[in-house]
Amino acid sequence: MAGMDRRSFLRGVFLGAGGVMAGAAGIKALSGDFKLYTHPMELVDAIPEMQPEMKLILLGTGMPMASIYRSKPAQVILAGKKVFLVDCGAGVVTRLVEAGIAPERIEDVFITHHHSDHNSGFENVLISSWNSGRSIPLNVYGPGNTRDIIGKLMEHLSWDIHLRLAQAKNSPEGAMVNYTEMEEGIIYEKEGVKVTVFPVDHGIVKPAVGYKFEYKGKSIVISGDTLPCENMVRYSENADVLVHEAYSKRWLDRVLKQFPEKRAMVDGITQYHSSTIEAAEIAKKARAKHLVFTHLIPGVAPVWYFERDWAKGASDIYTGKITMGRDLMVI
Numbered sequence: 001m002a003g004m005d006r007r008s009f010l011r012g013v014f015l016g017a018g019g020v021m022a023g024a025a026g027i028k029a030l031s032g033d034f035k036l037y038t039h040p041m042e043l044v045d046a047i048p049e050m051q052p053e054m055k056l057i058l059l060g061t062g063m064p065m066a067s068i069y070r071s072k073p074a075q076v077i078l079a080g081k082k083v084f085l086v087d088c089g090a091g092v093v094t095r096l097v098e099a100g101i102a103p104e105r106i107e108d109v110f111i112t113h114h115h116s117d118h119n120s121g122f123e124n125v126l127i128s129s130w131n132s133g134r135s136i137p138l139n140v141y142g143p144g145n146t147r148d149i150i151g152k153l154m155e156h157l158s159w160d161i162h163l164r165l166a167q168a169k170n171s172p173e174g175a176m177v178n179y180t181e182m183e184e185g186i187i188y189e190k191e192g193v194k195v196t197v198f199p200v201d202h203g204i205v206k207p208a209v210g211y212k213f214e215y216k217g218k219s220i221v222i223s224g225d226t227l228p229c230e231n232m233v234r235y236s237e238n239a240d241v242l243v244h245e246a247y248s249k250r251w252l253d254r255v256l257k258q259f260p261e262k263r264a265m266v267d268g269i270t271q272y273h274s275s276t277i278e279a280a281e282i283a284k285k286a287r288a289k290h291l292v293f294t295h296l297i298p299g300v301a302p303v304w305y306f307e308r309d310w311a312k313g314a315s316d317i318y319t320g321k322i323t324m325g326r327d328l329m330v331i
């Protein structure tokens with residue numbers, strides 16, 4: 001089976017098994033030359049190794065509250081042969097596999113800030129990517145407290161890592177982490193991919209940053225968690241895609257009406273996040289070409305009429321394309 005056919009076949013098998021969609025390509029390939037692949041990772045690594053254009057896959061569009069529809073915040077950016085993971089909320093590895101990306105392809109993790117909904121999947125990312133074949137240190141990029149906080153997670157893992165080194169003979173290098181802490185400037189530049197980090201305003205949660213990815217003249221900006229701030233406008237100027245966190249004030253007002261005792265929780269949200277209207281204003285000021293809502297608060301079910309109601313008003317302000325992010329959406 002030729003390389004592309006095999007990939008199509010595997011994608012078809014994988015997506016069919018995952019219940020996301022039954023790929024027509026997979027059904028077609030079944031009539032061809034069949035081969036049983038015994039390495040489980042081959043079944044999930046269905047995303048082509050080379051991406052001529054930069055691509056974004058949303059892995060988690062949820063928030064700290066648990067949801068079966070929306071995993072906690074995470075996304076990957078594919079550019080050339082690289083797969084960049086931005087944030088790693090709980091559930092990230094499951095979503096990676098569902099997206100058809102073998103965990104071993106994750107060598108670079110960018111963290112926006114250390115709220116647990118953004119880093120609690122880190123240990124699973126490290127171990128899964130290492131166990132499935134990553135044999136070089138994991139590069140972790142983030143704001144100034146990254147070495148301290150991820151270092152503690154690594155300390156927590158040390159007993160498990162020791163066992164795997166002794167028993168499974170995993171590569172010792174794969175258990176290591178290289179840290180790059182930076183809050184403003186070019187944090188990564190290799191093979192035509194440039195990543196710029198910039199400070200955002202996540203209220204009392206300091207430090208917190210956003211990232212801008214550039215490849216072959218296209219740009220994708222990830223806000224992380226933030227109140228509306230000047231840097232979001234500055235770094236999103238003319239961006240091809242702006243992935244911005246958002247809460248729906250209309251929906252939070254309804255929550256309060258029904259559950260007045262949730263006042264402190266709702267006030268907390270509005271003190272360090274952006275509303276759909278505020279995110280739309282940022283996209284408008286920055287002249288971004290496409291606005292994608294993520295980190296949706298409250299976590300609306302992925303049903304179009306709910307989602308439209310949730311985001312109502314945003315398109316009165318920003319007239320460009322607006323997408324309600326959903327887990328496993330490819331942009």
Ligand SMILES: [Zn+2]
Pocket residue numbers: 113115202205225
């Ligand atoms: Zn946060």
Ligand SMILES: [Zn+2]
Pocket residue numbers: 063064073115117118225295
């Ligand atoms: Zn968050």
